Amino acid sequence: MPDLTPITPLGGSSLRTDTIGAISIAEADDWALASVAARAGQLEDTLTRARKLTGLDLPGPGGLVAGGDWRAWWMAPEAWMLATPLSASEDIVAAVKPALGDAASITEQTDAWARFDITAPVGFLERLCNVDPARVTPGTATRTVMEHMGVVVLRHGDQAFSVLGVRSSAGSLHHALLTAARAVA
């Protein structure tokens, strides 16, 4: 283990959780992330190898799947994000790349994103982004825009969401989420 101490996306030494009425917003940093982009003509091989590694079928457009230690969501045509606990796999590329071989391009994304785990009714989104809540059902991953920031909205369950934005604007994203929570709570 390196003898350097990491900081959280919001720049603290510990993670922050805010509760506003029935809404909670928790800064989270426990996922290692890697992007998986199928190489030309190797989509099937990518799917097969990913299934072998994670036990998951990489989902179609807008999809999010989870099982065991893995989560996977669709990011772009023939490209996905894989997530697994950081504690188990600090160097996620070292874990994923051998399994995928030359079938896909793997890029570390762990620190590219700041993540907030949110407990809130789906109506919370209506002050934040222009997506139809009827389409943001559990098991979807939606890339959209909140306050000019590109984000991914993962809906895990009825009131369980994660919002991921680029790490450098974690503070602005957090502020936007809190403001919306105060407005609807």
Next chain:
Amino acid sequence: MIINHPLLGPRDAQEFTYLGDATLIDRPDGMADAAPEAFHDYLHLRDNPAGTHRELWYHEGGDRSWLVVTRDTRTHEITRVDLARDVALQRGRGA
């Protein structure tokens, strides 16, 4: 405006960035003899139709797909949306 993304369904145009005429896909061969003339035409000579226009939009606030959107410039009616990659392959673009 609402763009009906071929993979993701209807999305607000605020998520997209506009580029222009879809003929930008038809980039000439830079090593051909008449390349200067071909590039001049490619880059500067565009139709400006009052009616159906095929144009490139980029889903920057989404999945980063380039799309070819067929839009009536008079009414903004969008009659067709394709992945630009598919259109490019259909037009014979490859490696």
Next chain:
Amino acid sequence: MSGYRLQGGQIDRTRTLPFRFDGRSHSGHPGDTLASALLANGVRLMGRSFKYHRPRGVLTAGSEEPNALVTLRSGARAEPNTRATVAELFDGLEATSQNRWPSLAFDAMGVNDWLAPFLSAGFYYKTFMWPAAFWERVYEPIIRRAAGLGALSGQDDPDDYDKGFLHCDLLVIGAGPAGLSAALTAGRAGARVILADEDFRMGGRLNAESFALGEMRGAEWAAQAVAELASLDNVRLMPRTTVIGAFDHGVYGAVERVADHLPIPPEGKPRQILWRITTARTLLCAGATERPVAFADNDRPGIMLAGAMRAYANRWAVAPGKRVALFVNNDDGLRTAQDLAAQGVRVSAIIDSRPYAPDPGIPGARHLPGALVIGSAGRLGLDTITVRTAQGREFRIDADALGVSGGWNPNVHLTCHQRGRPVWDDALAAFVPGADLPGGMAVAGAAAGVFSTHGALQSGHAAAARALEDLGRSAPAPTLPQAEDTPIDLRPLWHVPGKGRAWLDFQNDVTVKDIKLAHQENFRSVEHMKRYTTLGMATDQGKTSNLPALAIMAELTGKTIAETGTTIFRPPYTPVSLGVLAGRARGKDFKPTRLTPTHHWAKARGAVFVEAGLWLRAQYFPRPGETHWRETVDREVLAVRAAVGLCDVTTLGKIDIQGRDAAEFVNRVYANGFAKLAVGRVRYGLMLREDGFLMDDGTTARLAEDHFVMTTTTANAGPVYRHLEFARQCLWPGLDVQLISTTDAWAQIAVAGPRSRTLLQRVVDPGHDISNAAFPFMACAEITICGGLRARLFRISFSGELAYEIAVPARYGHALMERLMEKGADLGVTPYGTEALGVLRIEKGHATANELNGQTTARDLGMGRMVSDKKDSIGAVLSRREGMNREDGLHLVGLRALNTGSRLAAGSHLLERGADAVAANDLGWVTSACWSPHLEAPIALAFLKSGAARMGETVRAVNLLSGQDTAVEIVSPHFIDPEGERLRA
């Protein structure tokens, strides 16, 4: 009847709300508007008109009100030009009248009314013509003081405004009988419905009328329908919400007044929300607006629309006066007489312009068929009207209130927002929606010209059923209550001919005479008439005045109204505060902020920050005792040149490029060769736009055969990524290439200076040899540091010194910076900011955004030969255009001030000695300038015509804005180490 309050109404008499108008205390009840409460307190005079400062009272009972504009609240929350007719009364409401001095009852500017003969339409254009110098300095301030509306507080608005996004199957605009009927049909069918209404109480005219729906009063039926809709999960009721615009593809703008009816918004809550509603189908059920009839002095307080009188009496239980007369041209206006009489209000006369009009038989009321009102009298309010009978007899009638009805105009406004044109309907004597409606929109009820209650209920249901069918749902059978289905009887009457001024546009003070003048001066098309007279251009957009005015123009030109046509409406439907359009995007929330991984570290050290696009970057790191920023920057620069400096360069874009064809791809997007770049090496790349101009530059490292990491300038990270995706998806979809941004994934720190290697060797894990031999200039490697942390090391230099950039996962950037500071203490390690970074790169002659400004080429930068002609890369062909390769073209040069005490600024233009500072003599411009602590002189980079051939000559850098005129020597842009020995050391 002692006061003006009647029995009944939809007000809560169990509670009393005190409020103040112009400092006087009054009281009303929940359910009141400011207008109804003022009328109930006997206050008729509510404002002064825009131009003539005429005393004015309410004309209407809704959002179309042109007269009763007040300033609501006080101090920072003061909101001018609020219509008293829609301002919901709350406890402690404070309102002030506008456009009067010293008081509403005695307004000194009322003198304008006496000057009216000189203030006709076109007066401004004709009078204030010369001298031109007076336009802005003399005329405009005078006109603005004399004519106007309320004034802004000049203070920051303390309230928040929000925005939001809604999606539905059916948007129903307006909750009158048609809208409620439609919403019930669609809501019961399970469709996602939004029902929006500008009023705080849904029901529309049902709340204002006395007739029954089935066994119930209209207002009771409306309340019951609203209760049912509220019980449906798939229906969202949005009272206090005005749909302000119809945009492309079923997108609507709506403003919800969340807290305007409260003294101040609850903590954390917005005052208003701007909603962007995306809907599959829309039903416009916006009702209709009554129009007045113009006659001499028809603007006196007490004269109002007959339907508004009915609304005040039925909904708000307020009598419009003690002796009320009515002037109508249709049956609907007669309802007012019936309802007032039923409430015990004395109706003194009914003047009906229709010769055949039936007598409604109101006890005590004179019925005068075929008669006209030809004038009014009374100071600050109506006392008498003058009537001319069908037989030509003229006499006065005592009346303190006159209800006027000229018929109703369907509210077609939103049907026009996509260039739809209303069409004239002779039978209704009104414009109705045309066929070219916004996509997905249908119109029902009075907005479609269906004026009866039964018709509204029926058409609302039918239109909702059609929308459901379009959406693949079936509609339940209608359960419509019995309701009146009276046919329209109306005989058009637009104005009463005669002497005196007859008002059309009350808010902009446009009279029938002004229309005649427009006609006389040939401003006859409706668009010309509108602009010449300003009719319809006030905040009410002419809701009550447009049609009468164009009907008069039609009369004057001898055309029909259909031939004359109409102006159309644009968003917004009613005025919108700028605050809600801005929403949350105020102050530092205007845009997101991006922080570097070492931001908190830099902040703790007292760094001064600068905005670089969205990023905040450390600009310099002042030390105690340093009194000027340049003192700090000079120290930082010299530390890099002499020892080692650290700078966070995470903001540069990083794009991960992988795939079997990654090398070929990079080779095509850069103008110089990349195909043969060896693994473990970095190369500087020039990226061109297809038109041959420079787009961006940066270094790109090859980490593996099939893996490159490209860097971009901070500003171009997004555009370059977009460009690469375009090349990948649209130009060469057959190449095997995958792209993803990793800008935020890695914290990248420049370690620059002669001692940089020594410092890095102290953190790099054993086993990674970074000696000059093993890791030369332009090498790169994936290594580990600090006991196993993954890192990428690049030996690249922006400063011209021996330098590296080291990248670690972003969460470790802060700790790495601390570690490097700690390990380098004895080496003189110094953090430096963007200011020193700029000085270092100017001294080295490296280009950045100042030089890559979209108008410059590789040749201008002296890198023309880098553009390969051995391959097809983006921009290469057109970069060879003749015009971009002129011998006397621009070249990047260095400039050094001859006098070290002089100043040199970016943006200065270059001139020959002795040449006049005029554009014709321009030789180029200074792109970047700084004080060079190394050379101890002001230096600069500049583009100069034929610059490469002029080394050693002297020119002048002239900045007319700051009065600088500096003699400079033309030198190489590489002020430091032109041979590059330092960076290879």
